[in-house]
Amino acid sequence: MQTLNLDLGDRSYPIYIGQGLLQRPELLTEHLQGKSAIAVTNTTIAPLYLAAVTTALAAYKHSAVILPDGEAYKNLATLDQIYTHLLEHQADRKTTLLALGGGVVGDMTGFAAASYQRGINFIQVPTTLLAMVDSSVGGKTGVNHPLGKNMIGAFHQPQAVIIDTDTLNTLADRELSAGLAEVIKYGLIRDPEFLTWLDTEMEALLARDPEALSYAIERSCRHKAEIVAADERESGQRALLNLGHTFGHAIEAAMGYGQWLHGEAVATGMVMAAELSVQMGWLTQAELHVIRHLLERAGLPTEPPTTMTGDDFMRFMSVDKKVLDGSLRLVLMKSLGESIVTADFDPAALNRVLHRDRVS
Numbered sequence: 565m566q567t568l569n570l571d572l573g574d575r576s577y578p579i580y581i582g583q584g585l586l587q588r589p590e591l592l593t594e595h596l597q598g599k600s601a602i603a604v605t606n607t608t609i610a611p612l613y614l615a616a617v618t619t620a621l622a623a624y625k626h627s628a629v630i631l632p633d634g635e636a637y638k639n640l641a642t643l644d645q646i647y648t649h650l651l652e653h654q655a656d657r658k659t660t661l662l663a664l665g666g667g668v669v670g671d672m673t674g675f676a677a678a679s680y681q682r683g684i685n686f687i688q689v690p691t692t693l694l695a696m697v698d699s700s701v702g703g704k705t706g707v708n709h710p711l712g713k714n715m716i717g718a719f720h721q722p723q724a725v726i727i728d729t730d731t732l733n734t735l736a737d738r739e740l741s742a743g744l745a746e747v748i749k750y751g752l753i754r755d756p757e758f759l760t761w762l763d764t765e766m767e768a769l770l771a772r773d774p775e776a777l778s779y780a781i782e783r784s785c786r787h788k789a790e791i792v793a794a795d796e797r798e799s800g801q802r803a804l805l806n807l808g809h810t811f812g813h814a815i816e817a818a819m820g821y822g823q824w825l826h827g828e829a830v831a832t833g834m835v836m837a838a839e840l841s842v843q844m845g846w847l848t849q850a851e852l853h854v855i856r857h858l859l860e861r862a863g864l865p866t867e868p869p870t871t872m873t874g875d876d877f878m879r880f881m882s883v884d885k886k887v888l889d890g891s892l893r894l895v896l897m898k899s900l901g902e903s904i905v906t907a908d909f910d911p912a913a914l915n916r917v918l919h920r921d922r923v924s
């Protein structure tokens with residue numbers, strides 16, 4: 565087992581990464597504060613992994629909320645189901661929530677923990693690659709609104725992140741690829757050597773080679789932990805983690821949550837950010853090709869939906885959380901492995917990218 569630490573002073577927490585960690589109850593129980601815990605999961609994950617968590621909690625008062633599965637349910641109505649369960653089971657300020665699942669379960673459980681009785685503890689037990697490398701770490705929690713992705717939420721850090729890489733054995737191929745989008749993102753924003761490693765190891769990752777996967781998870785978590793430790797509330801460099809997301813979130817919302825997976829939308833968004841970076845004269849056509857090819861090899865889409873117009877993009881992009889005083893800021897690429905957050909791009913070039921009118 566590898567243990568990383570996210571350093572946030574007295575709110576620091578460990579990130580455990582290894583095989584078979586769900587069979588080690590002490591990893592969970594050492595982070596429980598009181599005598600009760602409530603697991604939050606969904607209808608797909610419960611039959612696979614809830615028993616292991618329930619066994620670990622045998623000595624505690626415990627119960628489980630089993631939510632419907634899907635991005636379409638990441639909303640206030642589903643959150644209300646969690647609050648109702650907490651009240652019906654008399655959860656108090658020492659109750660700990662356990663988020664057992666992917667990013668959807670993790671984001672909703674985290675927000676329930678941030679808001680129930682004005683804040684209780686929670687632990688992340690991610691079971692998708694995407695949640696292991698990204699969403700379980702860093703304390704961004706929340707739900708979607710029909711008019712914008714993750715628009716209602718809070719920063720609330722977990723007590724611990726427990727990554728049992730064995731759970732990836734049951735994950736669908738499409739979901740594995742979606743997780744690889746966020747892994748590739750770290751390479752594109754700050755780690756060119758990681759991009760080279762990913763290029764070499766892509767087949768091993770897709771074949772679920774345990775060593776390759778655990779290396780990718782560890783290196784990704786290190787990046788995320790470093791960035792969050794330096795800028796927990798996204799006043800600066802944390803916004804780099806949004807590479808591809810301004811475009812990607814627009815795709816997710818415009819298409820109806822769940823049609824495009826988050827990782828798929830981010831992959832396409834990263835290519836759109838790269839296209840704009842080419843038009844700004846920062847990235848070469850050859851570098852754009854490298855990015856597109858790597859994402860395609862990971863099994864990801866790189867072209868936006870044909871049904872989306874430039875106006876559809878702009879409608880959703882104009883409420884992006886990086887908009888300040890009405891001015892849109894984007895994460896763009898200066899070179900392979902170096903990104904910046906900037907409002908200083910040519911609006912006509914953005915228009916060409918959104919309208920798929922590519923000028924090289």
Ligand SMILES: NC(=O)c1ccc[n+]([C@@H]2O[C@H](COP(=O)([O-])OP(=O)(O)OC[C@H]3O[C@@H](n4cnc5c(N)ncnc54)[C@H](O)[C@@H]3O)[C@@H](O)[C@H]2O)c1
Pocket residue numbers: 606608609612633634635638665666667668669671691692693694695698699700701702703704705714731732733734735736739742743826827
């Ligand atoms: N908070 C953050 O920092 C952050 C970062 C990235 C993404 N996100 C959010 O995360 C969400 C996407 O997360 P995701 O990609 O994990 O999707 P997800 O949570 O919908 O999970 C994907 C699918 O895999 C299933 N599943 C989960 N674990 C499984 C397993 N081990 N075996 C079999 N099936 C399994 C789920 O039931 C679901 O059907 C989005 O809502 C996105 O906005 C948040």
Ligand SMILES: O=C(O)C(=O)C[C@@H](O)[C@H](O)[C@H](O)COP(=O)(O)O
Pocket residue numbers: 698702704713714746798802803805806809885
């Ligand atoms: O942790 C972050 O910061 C991120 O931006 C990680 C992203 O991968 C993630 O999708 C996040 O939820 C997007 O945040 P948002 O603030 O744009 O909703």
Ligand SMILES: [Zn+2]
Pocket residue numbers: 698746809826830
């Ligand atoms: Zn993301």
